Amino acid sequence: MKRLMMIAAAMLLGSSGAWALGTTAGTRIDNNATLSYSAGGVAQPDVNATIDDHGSADSFVVDKKIDMILITDDTSDLAVVPGQTEAVRNFTFKNEGNADQNFSFMAGNVDGGTADYSGGGTDDEEVEHITKITWTGDGNCTGDASGGSKTESQIPFLLEVDENCKLTFVVESTIPTRGEGGVDGKVMVIELNATAMKDATTKESNTSGADDDENVDVVLADGVSGTTLESDVTENNTATDTASDGVEKARSGYVIETPELTVEKTSCVYDDPVNSTNNPKRIPGARIMYVIDIDNNGTADATDVNITDDIADQLLYDTIAHATDPDTGSGKVTVAENVDSCGCTDGQKQNDGTDFDNTGSGTELKVEGIDIASGKHTCVSFTVEIK
Amino acid sequence: MKRIYMLAALLALLFTAAPAEKAPAPAAKKVAPVSVSTASYQAKRIKDKKTGKVITKWVRAKRVVPGTVVRYIDTVTNRTDKLLKNVAIKNPINPHLTYVAQTAKCATGCRIYYSVDGGKHFDVPEKLFVKDLKTGKRRPANPKEYNAIQWVIDEVPAESNTTVEFKAKLK
Numbered sequence: 001m002k003r004l005m006m007i008a009a010a011m012l013l014g015s016s017g018a019w020a021l022g023t024t025a026g027t028r029i030d031n032n033a034t035l036s037y038s039a040g041g042v043a044q045p046d047v048n049a050t051i052d053d054h055g056s057a058d059s060f061v062v063d064k065k066i067d068m069i070l071i072t073d074d075t076s077d078l079a080v081v082p083g084q085t086e087a088v089r090n091f092t093f094k095n096e097g098n099a100d101q102n103f104s105f106m107a108g109n110v111d112g113g114t115a116d117y118s119g120g121g122t123d124d125e126e127v128e129h130i131t132k133i134t135w136t137g138d139g140n141c142t143g144d145a146s147g148g149s150k151t152e153s154q155i156p157f158l159l160e161v162d163e164n165c166k167l168t169f170v171v172e173s174t175i176p177t178r179g180e181g182g183v184d185g186k187v188m189v190i191e192l193n194a195t196a197m198k199d200a201t202t203k204e205s206n207t208s209g210a211d212d213d214e215n216v217d218v219v220l221a222d223g224v225s226g227t228t229l230e231s232d233v234t235e236n237n238t239a240t241d242t243a244s245d246g247v248e249k250a251r252s253g254y255v256i257e258t259p260e261l262t263v264e265k266t267s268c269v270y271d272d273p274v275n276s277t278n279n280p281k282r283i284p285g286a287r288i289m290y291v292i293d294i295d296n297n298g299t300a301d302a303t304d305v306n307i308t309d310d311i312a313d314q315l316l317y318d319t320i321a322h323a324t325d326p327d328t329g330s331g332k333v334t335v336a337e338n339v340d341s342c343g344c345t346d347g348q349k350q351n352d353g354t355d356f357d358n359t360g361s362g363t364e365l366k367v368e369g370i371d372i373a374s375g376k377h378t379c380v381s382f383t384v385e386i387k
Numbered sequence: 388m389k390r391i392y393m394l395a396a397l398l399a400l401l402f403t404a405a406p407a408e409k410a411p412a413p414a415a416k417k418v419a420p421v422s423v424s425t426a427s428y429q430a431k432r433i434k435d436k437k438t439g440k441v442i443t444k445w446v447r448a449k450r451v452v453p454g455t456v457v458r459y460i461d462t463v464t465n466r467t468d469k470l471l472k473n474v475a476i477k478n479p480i481n482p483h484l485t486y487v488a489q490t491a492k493c494a495t496g497c498r499i500y501y502s503v504d505g506g507k508h509f510d511v512p513e514k515l516f517v518k519d520l521k522t523g524k525r526r527p528a529n530p531k532e533y534n535a536i537q538w539v540i541d542e543v544p545a546e547s548n549t550t551v552e553f554k555a556k557l558k
Contacts, residue, residue, distance in 0.1 A: 022452070022453025022454065022557070022558060023453055023483045023557055023558050025452075027483060029427075029451070029457075029481050029483055029484065029557070030481060031425050031427060031459055031479075031481060032425070032478070032479065033423050033424075033425045033476055033477065033478045034423070034476070034477045034478075035421065035422070035423040035474065035475070035476050036474070036475040036476075036477070037421055037471050037473070037474040037475070037543075038472070038473065039467070039469065039471070040469075044421070047419060047421055047422055047423055048423075049422075049423045049425045049461070050424050057424065057425040058425045058426055058427050058459070060427060060448050062451055062453075062483070062557065063450055063451060063452050064452070065453055065454075098452065098453050217450055219450060219452045221452065221454075
């Protein structure tokens with residue numbers, strides 16, 4: 001009874017594997033024909049077609065079709081910042097051939113390439129490192145294919161992938177720092193590729209020459225449009241694959257989005273003890289308005305920007321700690337959209353709409369918590385008195 | 388002395404008798420008066436040496452992978468001196484193959500029937516029904532569900548042969 005159940009289970013397993021994505025390599029396909037006729041009105045015994053050594057009138061062995069699909073699951077470049085680690089890109093791979101197969105997996109940067117999805121940028125910078133590749137297999141995967149990970153020094157790596165096994169890959173990269181070239185707008189495209197391997201060092205190739213119908217030959221069938229039988233993975237790469245070369249590729253990318261801040265400091269005289277506000281001059285006792293214009297030319301918003309300014313000795317220290325808003329005289333630093341008198345206009349008004357405190361001490365002026373959206377600038381102003 | 392002569396005579400008899408006995412001729416292979424043979428083919432695109440154009444040629448099925456269409460040709464040979472009528476050929480379709488609709492044909496006049504029960508019963512497509520696995524209801528059979536074909540050839544003349552064929556795709 002136990003044996004019967006085992007046989008039944010084996011048949012069930014066998015059938016599900018065999019029919020998943022095609023008849024398993026090595027399967028013998030027989031064909032028989034039977035002829036019936038009458039002679040002189042008398043039915044004659046049935047005639048079977050001539051039987052060969054394999055008990056069939058005609059038979060052949062199913063060859064090995066190496067077919068796989070590798071795509072990126074991403075739909076746009078991932079926005080990253082300089083120096084970011086573990087920046088993740090996602091891929092799906094499936095062995096769509098009719099046999100278990102060894103594949104070598106490799107990931108790297110693609111100079112000048114573009115990702116497989118539309119709207120991706122053109123590679124003009126390299127990721128600093130591809131630090132890790134992690135994979136998870138579905139229910140059709142066994143052994144090493146069921147899950148694992150490899151670090152930078154272990155890439156490329158070989159994996160035996162079961163017939164019909166689907167793997168999801170996560171590739172982690174380190175983005176170059178600003179000093180390494182990781183500046184705003186740079187695009188890094190990476191490629192994951194899978195190569196069908198005969199063994200650890202030999203790539204699979206088509207069996208050359210005449211076929212032997214008693215042996216399992218190799219037919220490379222990857223990347224041929226329209227040959228996917230029942231795949232639940234839809235091809236989405238455009239120009240990266242070559243048909244029937246035993247290699248599948250997929251590309252995804254990163255784009256650096258970071259604030260790019262520039263600071264410009266200007267000053268204008270606000271009034272002096274002699275002329276008051278009528279054409280004031282920079283004489284002792286004059287009040288000077290300093291304006292720090294902070295420009296964000298990057299593609300990302302800047303938040304919590306801090307300004308620190310060490311005020312010159314010649315300026316009245318006492319007033320520094322009480323840098324005042326010339327309009328309100330409230331003793332605060334103004335961060336505003338306009339400081340017309342010093343020509344800083346159309347800046348970004350801060351969210352809270354209030355002045356910022358000078359949190360510095362001594363000769364230092366310090367303003368914290370300024371937000372500047374991408375493509376915007378803002379005006380920081382304060383007033384001091386010349387000794 | 389007499390005994391020696393008798394022994395010599397006996398030996399002589401043995402050695403002279405042996406060559407006289409001819410080795411039995413190999414039995415002639417019995418050729419059936421009516422026979423059927425089957426062969427499988429697959430399409431191969433080749434470049435015509437004369438025209439340089441790429442043409443499709445049917446070659447013996449040897450490099451077959453999932454998705455390959457296999458063409459089976461059954462040849463019926465009538466070696467008798469009599470005309471045979473209503474010669475029936477039954478060809479089960481291997482479960483690893485799917486019949487390609489409307490590819491069953493014959494070189495001469497014939498009627499073609501199909502089976503969805505492994506060849507127990509053959510009929511014309513309009514009369515073939517299966518139980519739908521999803522709904523459980525009876526519905527017309529899809530050609531992909533045929534698992535055997537029967538050709539009834541009207542006539543096979545004496546001392547001649549004819550062919551029937553079908554195509555099926557490897558799952």
